[in-house]
Amino acid sequence: MDKEYVGFATLPSQVHRKSVKRGFDFTLMVAGESGLGKSTLVDSLFLTDLYSERKILNAEERISQTLEITRNAVEIEERGVKVKLTIVDTPGFGDAVDNADCWTPIARYINEQFEQYFRDESGLNRKNIQDNRVHCLLYFISPCGHGLRPIDVEFLKAVHDKVNIVPVIAKSDTLTPREVKNLKQRVRDEIEEFGITIYQFPDCDSDEDEEFKQQDTALKDSFPFAVIGSNTVIRENVERPMRGRVYPWGVVEVDNPSHCDFVKLRNMLIQTHMQDLKDVTQEVHYENYRAQCIQNLSRSGAKERASRNKISRQSITELSLVPLADTEKLIREKDEELRRMQEMLQKMQQQMQQSQGEQSDTL
Amino acid sequence: MREAEKSMAEPQSKPDPDPKTEATVTGLDLFGYVGIESVLDQMRRKAVKTGFEFNIMVVGQSGLGKSTLVNTLFKSKVSRKSCSPSFEEGISKTVNLQSVSHVIEEKGVKMKLTVIDTPGFGDQINNLNCWEPIMKYINEQYEKYLKEEININRKRKIPDTRVHCCIYFVPPTGHCLRPLDLEFMKRLGKVVSVVPVIAKSDTLTLDERQRFKERIRQDLWTNGIKVYPQKEYDEDTEDRILNDKIREKIPFAVVGTDKEHQVNGKNVLGRKTKWGVIEVENVAHCEFANLRDLLIRSHLQDLKDVTHNIHYETYRVRRLNESNLNGIGLSTPLASVNGTAVRKESESNL
Numbered sequence: 001m002d003k004e005y006v007g008f009a010t011l012p013s014q015v016h017r018k019s020v021k022r023g024f025d026f027t028l029m030v031a032g033e034s035g036l037g038k039s040t041l042v043d044s045l046f047l048t049d050l051y052s053e054r055k056i057l058n059a060e061e062r063i064s065q066t067l068e069i070t071r072n073a074v075e076i077e078e079r080g081v082k083v084k085l086t087i088v089d090t091p092g093f094g095d096a097v098d099n100a101d102c103w104t105p106i107a108r109y110i111n112e113q114f115e116q117y118f119r120d121e122s123g124l125n126r127k128n129i130q131d132n133r134v135h136c137l138l139y140f141i142s143p144c145g146h147g148l149r150p151i152d153v154e155f156l157k158a159v160h161d162k163v164n165i166v167p168v169i170a171k172s173d174t175l176t177p178r179e180v181k182n183l184k185q186r187v188r189d190e191i192e193e194f195g196i197t198i199y200q201f202p203d204c205d206s207d208e209d210e211e212f213k214q215q216d217t218a219l220k221d222s223f224p225f226a227v228i229g230s231n232t233v234i235r236e237n238v239e240r241p242m243r244g245r246v247y248p249w250g251v252v253e254v255d256n257p258s259h260c261d262f263v264k265l266r267n268m269l270i271q272t273h274m275q276d277l278k279d280v281t282q283e284v285h286y287e288n289y290r291a292q293c294i295q296n297l298s299r300s301g302a303k304e305r306a307s308r309n310k311i312s313r314q315s316i317t318e319l320s321l322v323p324l325a326d327t328e329k330l331i332r333e334k335d336e337e338l339r340r341m342q343e344m345l346q347k348m349q350q351q352m353q354q355s356q357g358e359q360s361d362t363l
Numbered sequence: 364m365r366e367a368e369k370s371m372a373e374p375q376s377k378p379d380p381d382p383k384t385e386a387t388v389t390g391l392d393l394f395g396y397v398g399i400e401s402v403l404d405q406m407r408r409k410a411v412k413t414g415f416e417f418n419i420m421v422v423g424q425s426g427l428g429k430s431t432l433v434n435t436l437f438k439s440k441v442s443r444k445s446c447s448p449s450f451e452e453g454i455s456k457t458v459n460l461q462s463v464s465h466v467i468e469e470k471g472v473k474m475k476l477t478v479i480d481t482p483g484f485g486d487q488i489n490n491l492n493c494w495e496p497i498m499k500y501i502n503e504q505y506e507k508y509l510k511e512e513i514n515i516n517r518k519r520k521i522p523d524t525r526v527h528c529c530i531y532f533v534p535p536t537g538h539c540l541r542p543l544d545l546e547f548m549k550r551l552g553k554v555v556s557v558v559p560v561i562a563k564s565d566t567l568t569l570d571e572r573q574r575f576k577e578r579i580r581q582d583l584w585t586n587g588i589k590v591y592p593q594k595e596y597d598e599d600t601e602d603r604i605l606n607d608k609i610r611e612k613i614p615f616a617v618v619g620t621d622k623e624h625q626v627n628g629k630n631v632l633g634r635k636t637k638w639g640v641i642e643v644e645n646v647a648h649c650e651f652a653n654l655r656d657l658l659i660r661s662h663l664q665d666l667k668d669v670t671h672n673i674h675y676e677t678y679r680v681r682r683l684n685e686s687n688l689n690g691i692g693l694s695t696p697l698a699s700v701n702g703t704a705v706r707k708e709s710e711s712n713l
Binding site (some may be wrong): 171 | 424425427428486488489490491534535536538541542543562563565566568634635637639640641642647648
């Protein structure tokens with residue numbers, strides 16, 4: 001009935017219109033050894049040419065190069081929706097002979113972004129906060145190898161509690177289908193074995209349609225994605241122009257889902273999970289950082305950090321605050337004290353009443 | 364006629380014949396069949412009876428296909444992986460060398476092939492000095508041979524465990540050599556014949572492969588790294604032409620496999636992917652056949668000779684000089700002035 005129609009069902013489209021006007025921003029970090037095709041993949045994913053003018057260092061220059069963090073921002077617009085995409089690259093990672101602690105600059109960068117946001121958020125003018133926090137880290141695993149290398153494990157363990165990690169198997173056109181399957185299984189096993197937290201796809205609600213659910217399971221099963229990147233368009237000897245790599249023994253098509261998981265990665269990153277990645281960064285990683293930061297500010301010692309319960313995805317949905325173990329203890333102690341004092345008061349009151357009664361009796 | 368005979372009889376000696384040296388050697392024309400050429404047959408028969416030894420070392424990060432390539436090269440399961448029953452593909456914490464020996468036979472010719480594998484090389488986070496165990500091993504083999512050689516009662520055929528060839532696997536990044544590659548090849552190029560190859564090269568298109576190779580050659584040249592075949596050891600023009608052709612193509616871009624697939628009705632060794640079959644022995648696909656020809660069909664003996672005449676001699680001279688200075692260890696009858704002078708001369712000629 002029209003009388004009962006309030007009209008807030010239009011809220012989603014209002015939000016939609018506002019966000020389209022505001023535009024989105026997304027920060028993607030890519031990490032991995034040189035030569036794994038990171039730059040090519042980024043260009044392929046977003047159809048940009050950020051790296052077309054890149055100069056590749058020769059061996060001499062590479063010896064003296066240390067890890068540096070570079071940022072490239074590009075604005076993409078599609079059907080009226082604007083996205084400000086920032087790519088954070090980490091050239092020099094894992095290139096040296098001695099790579100001990102080569103991930104420290106990266107972890108520090110991620111923390112610095114959190115710190116800057118935290119400061120902005122606690123500041124007075126909050127109108128135009130620049131969100132430079134890293135929303136997603138694409139980690140490239142070498143296909144030549146039997147799984148994760150020691151440097152991979154150490155790096156992932158250093159950053160898995162700060163950022164959403166999406167591992168991908170790079171240059172996967174070097175692997176036969178069976179090798180891809182074996183490698184994916186090994187990587188999955190090793191991730192579990194070493195206790196590395198990677199970005200988990202959210203479970204779909206039970207009221208989603210079948211097709212979506214099927215897509216979701218397919219996505220989860222093909223994790224980590226085996227990708228190939230290319231921006232060169234092939235026009236000869238193919239039915240239609242397509243992006244791919246031409247070999248003497250065949251043509252690898254980037255957009256063909258039976259050749260590689262590039263399409264799945266692109267869909268996941270851009271079409272379906274971009275907002276979720278941002279949400280998890282805001283709700284989980286940033287909150288962890290913030291709680292840690294505040295705790296450090298309020299007490300000089302940092303010894304209780306280990307006993308602090310970290311927020312996980314589940315607890316968010318339960319809408320529970322982080323129970324800081326020590327504050328709870330303090331509260332409990334104070335409660336105890338209060339109770340004791342109340343008991344004492346009661347006893348005193350009783351005594352007074354009794355003595356009053358006695359007095360009145362005697363009187 | 365007389366002109367021709369005269370030119371044949373011309374002495375082929377130095378322009379200023381030293382009266383003290385022996386008579387100059389002249390070339391003669393034979394007017395009948397003597398049978399000198401059958402010495403080749405005799406040598407061949409003897410060699411076939413005694414058999415050959417070949418020691419090959421493979422170095423590279425784990426997962427680059429070293430063991431598969433060795434199996435493909437010798438068309439049999441000779442690598443460490445195929446031999447150890449309970450093989451775990453974990454990354455070892457240190458570089459340890461494992462050698463596996465087999466005797467393979469083809470058309471009556473026996474070869475004792477030893478494959479020395481180096482698991483753990485370049486796999487750690489800190490790879491400083493990961494080449495030291497390898498250098499140590501190579502020098503130990505030279506030492507063993509030297510000790511046997513200077514023995515008073517030495518064996519007729521000294522067992523040869525020296526590394527004849529070291530194949531270094533470069534990962535197919537497509538960019539350039541990494542600092543680790545440079546460090547390794549710089550050091551090992553001085554003691555052993557290093558043959559660099561691009562591993563798992565089915566990840567590079569032909570253009571990328573060409574560019575990568577050019578960059579690698581540039582890097583090698585800038586850093587003064589000598590890989591096999593070294594320019595200085597070419598003996599004559601024929602060798603030089605042959606080796607130049609090879610030098611233009613190194614490092615070889617290889618792909619290895621031991622699986623066979625059907626292509627156009629034939630059984631070929633290859634890797635089957637969704638977009639095609641990579642035929643390992645097809646020169647249009649990869650350069651495995653070139654590597655095999657170099658290592659086995661044309662330059663196997665040359666590799667052994669270079670190891671024996673050059674690398675081993677360098678080591679020997681160094682050791683003997685050390686022992687002369689320190690007065691310890693090797694008591695050798697060859698430490699007399701004449702002996703060392705001759706050896707020194709031969710080394711400086713190289």
